[in-house]
Amino acid sequence: MVRITDVARCAGVSPSTVSYVLSGKRSISAETRRRVEASIRELGYRPHAGARALASSRSNVLALVMPLHSGIHVPVQMRFAVSVVTTARAHDHDVLLLTQEEGEEGLRRVTDSALADGLVVMDVQMRDARIPFLRALDRPSVLIGFPAEAEGLTCVDLDFTATGEVCAERLALLGHRSVALIGSPPEVYARGTGFAQRTAAGFTAAARRYGLASTVLPCAPSAEAAGTLVERLLRERPGLSGVVVHNEPALEPLMEAFQRAGMRIPEDLSVVAVCPDDLAERAAIPVTSVGVPAAEVGERAVELLMAKQQGQRVPDATLLPPRLTERASTAPRAAAP
Amino acid sequence: MVRITDVARCAGVSPSTVSYVLSGKRSISAETRRRVEASIRELGYRPHAGARALASSRSNVLALVMPLHSGIHVPVQMRFAVSVVTTARAHDHDVLLLTQEEGEEGLRRVTDSALADGLVVMDVQMRDARIPFLRALDRPSVLIGFPAEAEGLTCVDLDFTATGEVCAERLALLGHRSVALIGSPPEVYARGTGFAQRTAAGFTAAARRYGLASTVLPCAPSAEAAGTLVERLLRERPGLSGVVVHNEPALEPLMEAFQRAGMRIPEDLSVVAVCPDDLAERAAIPVTSVGVPAAEVGERAVELLMAKQQGQRVPDATLLPPRLTERASTAPRAAAP
DNA sequence: GTGAAAGCGCTAACAC
DNA sequence: GTGTTAGCGCTTTCAC
Numbered sequence: 001m002v003r004i005t006d007v008a009r010c011a012g013v014s015p016s017t018v019s020y021v022l023s024g025k026r027s028i029s030a031e032t033r034r035r036v037e038a039s040i041r042e043l044g045y046r047p048h049a050g051a052r053a054l055a056s057s058r059s060n061v062l063a064l065v066m067p068l069h070s071g072i073h074v075p076v077q078m079r080f081a082v083s084v085v086t087t088a089r090a091h092d093h094d095v096l097l098l099t100q101e102e103g104e105e106g107l108r109r110v111t112d113s114a115l116a117d118g119l120v121v122m123d124v125q126m127r128d129a130r131i132p133f134l135r136a137l138d139r140p141s142v143l144i145g146f147p148a149e150a151e152g153l154t155c156v157d158l159d160f161t162a163t164g165e166v167c168a169e170r171l172a173l174l175g176h177r178s179v180a181l182i183g184s185p186p187e188v189y190a191r192g193t194g195f196a197q198r199t200a201a202g203f204t205a206a207a208r209r210y211g212l213a214s215t216v217l218p219c220a221p222s223a224e225a226a227g228t229l230v231e232r233l234l235r236e237r238p239g240l241s242g243v244v245v246h247n248e249p250a251l252e253p254l255m256e257a258f259q260r261a262g263m264r265i266p267e268d269l270s271v272v273a274v275c276p277d278d279l280a281e282r283a284a285i286p287v288t289s290v291g292v293p294a295a296e297v298g299e300r301a302v303e304l305l306m307a308k309q310q311g312q313r314v315p316d317a318t319l320l321p322p323r324l325t326e327r328a329s330t331a332p333r334a335a336a337p
Numbered sequence: 338m339v340r341i342t343d344v345a346r347c348a349g350v351s352p353s354t355v356s357y358v359l360s361g362k363r364s365i366s367a368e369t370r371r372r373v374e375a376s377i378r379e380l381g382y383r384p385h386a387g388a389r390a391l392a393s394s395r396s397n398v399l400a401l402v403m404p405l406h407s408g409i410h411v412p413v414q415m416r417f418a419v420s421v422v423t424t425a426r427a428h429d430h431d432v433l434l435l436t437q438e439e440g441e442e443g444l445r446r447v448t449d450s451a452l453a454d455g456l457v458v459m460d461v462q463m464r465d466a467r468i469p470f471l472r473a474l475d476r477p478s479v480l481i482g483f484p485a486e487a488e489g490l491t492c493v494d495l496d497f498t499a500t501g502e503v504c505a506e507r508l509a510l511l512g513h514r515s516v517a518l519i520g521s522p523p524e525v526y527a528r529g530t531g532f533a534q535r536t537a538a539g540f541t542a543a544a545r546r547y548g549l550a551s552t553v554l555p556c557a558p559s560a561e562a563a564g565t566l567v568e569r570l571l572r573e574r575p576g577l578s579g580v581v582v583h584n585e586p587a588l589e590p591l592m593e594a595f596q597r598a599g600m601r602i603p604e605d606l607s608v609v610a611v612c613p614d615d616l617a618e619r620a621a622i623p624v625t626s627v628g629v630p631a632a633e634v635g636e637r638a639v640e641l642l643m644a645k646q647q648g649q650r651v652p653d654a655t656l657l658p659p660r661l662t663e664r665a666s667t668a669p670r671a672a673a674p
Numbered sequence: 675g676t677g678a679a680a681g682c683g684c685t686a687a688c689a690c
Numbered sequence: 691g692t693g694t695t696a697g698c699g700c701t702t703t704c705a706c
Contacts (some may be wrong), residue, residue: 001451003699014677019701029675046449050390051699058389061452064434068419074412082405083437094452097401099422112383114338114683115398115431166677192505224621252560284561314430340683351693356685366691388683391698451699 002045011039022047022087046193053114062088062305063096065107067123071185072193073221073248076276077122080144083298084120091306093118104133111139118305120144124155126192140308142301146194150316154308156301159319160195160274163290164202166322167244167272170288172210175268175333176242178235179207179214182254183246186218194268200247213239221249223256230257237296241333245287252283255329266331277325286327293320338384348376351548359384381395390451399642400433400453402444404460409520409530410558410585413613413631414459417481420635421457430455430642439469448476455642461492463529475643479638483531487653491645493638496656497532500627501539502580504609507625509547512670513579516544516551517570519591521584523555536611537585558586562628567594567609570641578670582624583611586624589620592666604667614662623664629655 008015013032013280020026021036028036039045043314055061064084067077085095096116107130110116121130124145133205134141135152143155164181173178181203183189184196200216208215215237219229223289231238246250251273255265263269267283273280273289280289295318304314345352350369357363358373365373390396401421405412422432422613423443435443435451437460444467447453454476458467461482469654471478472489477485479653480492501518508516509609518540520526521533552574556566582588588610590603600606602622610626615625634657641651 003698003701004701015700016678016702017676020676023701025702028675032675044449046446048391048699049450049452050387050396051682052701053387054385054391054684055701057682057701061433074415078411078415081434082436086435086438093449095424095434096398097418097432097504099419101423102426109383110431112381113386115386140381186701222619222621223593256560284559338683340682341685352683352692353685357692360685362686364691369691388698390686391683391700392683394685394698507696516682 001048002043004045004047007039007043010043011035020229021236025032035192044279057114058309059114059117059293060092060151061094061096061116062118062120062302063107063110065098065100065102065121067118068100069123069188069191071188071191071221072123076248076287076292079276079294080122080145080298082300083295084302087173087302092136092307093302104130107133107137111137118142118309120305124194126194126197132335140305142305142308144297144301146198146265146317148194153315154304154314154316154318156297156304156318157195157320158290158292158297159200159321160198163274164244165206166202166290166324167274168203168206168212168214169210170324170330171242171244171270172206172212173241174330176270177212177333178237178239179212179242180215180237180240180246181216181244181246182219182229182250183216184218185220189218196246203244211238219247219250219254221247223253226250226253227257227260230254230261234261234263241268242270242272242330244272244274248275248279251275251279251287255283255285255287266329267334270330270333272324272330280325280327283329285329288325288330290322290324296320338385339380339544339646340381341384344376344380344382347380348372376515394451396429396454397429397431397449398453399455399457399639400435400444402435402437402439402456402458402460405437406460406525408525408527408528408558409460409577413585413629416613416631417459417635420632421639424636424639428639430562430639430643430645444470445476448474452481455646457481457642458485461531463531463534465545472527477642477643479642481634481638483654485531489653489655491641491651491652491655492643493634493655494532494657495627495629496658497535497635498539499656499658500611501536501581502543503627503661504611505540505543505551506547507551507609507661507667508579508607509543509549509650511579511667514549514670515574516549516579516581517574517577518553518581518583519556519566519570519587520553521555522557522584526555533583536569540581540674550574556584556587556591558584560590563587563590564594567591567598571598571600579607579609579667581609581611585612585616588612588616588624592622592624593618603666607667607670609661609667617662620666622666625662625664625667627659627661633657660662 119141122144126148170296277291280287456478459481463485610624614628617624
């Protein structure tokens, strides 16, 4: 193993100088810097992470807690994770993967042992058992998602309340009078998952404001469940002409089921989705959607964490505004036949 | 922060005794152990990971390289990952998440810096650029998947060649004479991904042995692609009565497309899937399948890594045998009408 | 602008 | 069965 003293000897300087070249924490003459950098490359030197963590009490590792819950769409979660890892790397950090399963104890373990010096927690519930712990913790943390009481925490997410509103509003402006939100699987609501509840609340409030008849229905992520739901919806709400789908895996099955039931999209039924943009774009009929900006959320989460680590003050809430993109699945309501 | 000396003082012993209680590397009297353990609990002591790594030159962290390639089914990858993390925890290790993107440089970084003392690499290609590096590396590594030349490496996976064979054989024994394998998206084959190629090879070889007419077709993971493929297959192979589907996201769309085209399952068409068992079980029609044992593969990978870390010799290849479970999607071939 | 040296908290020889 | 102590490789004062 190549150590800092090896580099120092090779460059004809002291170990501390090598350390300072690496950290940039004090000014170094151009010539010295050049020699040191050359030696580092020549010897293939990499600082020992443990030694560094011990001496500086910073590990340059952040822990990411990933959900294992049922009912959440794994590919979308994975986008958050990839974005977190990529952004962390850009800030010279590595990412430790924790499963939800480990709970508070897992968080305590990696922070107390100084393995990680920051936490990113995904899939936060409205009443999340980890919240009091995170509030008391002396290490910085950022949540992806909002609990009921977000004060004193740092949370990032798409503004799902506004998202629900924007979707209902768009349908209203297209002239639709009877609309439905098809949301996450029932267990997601039962658990008290913020994004599901907030979308529903925003949707319902805006629908009421515009005087629309509206309803909210959970939906399991299978073609079968989609079929059953569509049947029921068409039976119970004959005037229905607009739906919002906030459920990635069910989106295409739902659209197919509506079409099989004789509803043309967008002529008879306008569909607005809440999902990542590329997914909406690649659907059989490109879907008008509010994008779930997974990459941006992951990036912001890490950036907020880095800022907190450096002692900067950051806002409690970072709510990314919804952006609706019009595609082929929406149209003004047809005149009554 | 609570240090080992704090615990030692509290328990009235030396720091090394505390260390030995923790590591179990020498025998400790019952009474001493009791006092030390009580002090650890009382003070909430957690060894500093960096200090430990520095002194012992073992970090108790392994790095997991996750694929970001298109065409692979993210939920299945996630199962591997969860299993790796869970098993690692059972061996007192944490898991660092690396993306494929970082390539060889990422592997070098985490090993050279002693951040990780072992590697688990997923989604290995037949000719994988990282192979020479892994072979030369002085740290233990385990691959999930098999490259073309596996000698001198430690690889774990389902035996996909045998899997292809078992599927073809089962269809043959049910009396089917014309069969097809519907596999991964084209790009997965183009990349030279072992599991796809091996399943195809095993399937084709066994079909030939049994004198079946057979074909192998890639399939993109969308309902649309599934529909097109089914149409074409029924047009070009009128006698087709058995298919093997090795493509998780396409499985249900394919079955629906076959049914829409008038093929009853299993009366007119037997379907065998290669996918995780619970997925096959929960399909609209429960599907006869060879399970992809993601949990077991992840577990074995970590166990092999732990064994290597302790200097034990382990086999180069760990090929898990395919296990076919009969469900509702297969039946003997109907007599010709 | 650079160097010397004191730790960071732990492990593992070496002693007894 | 237990204690003493010399490092592990780095960062960061303090000194010049």
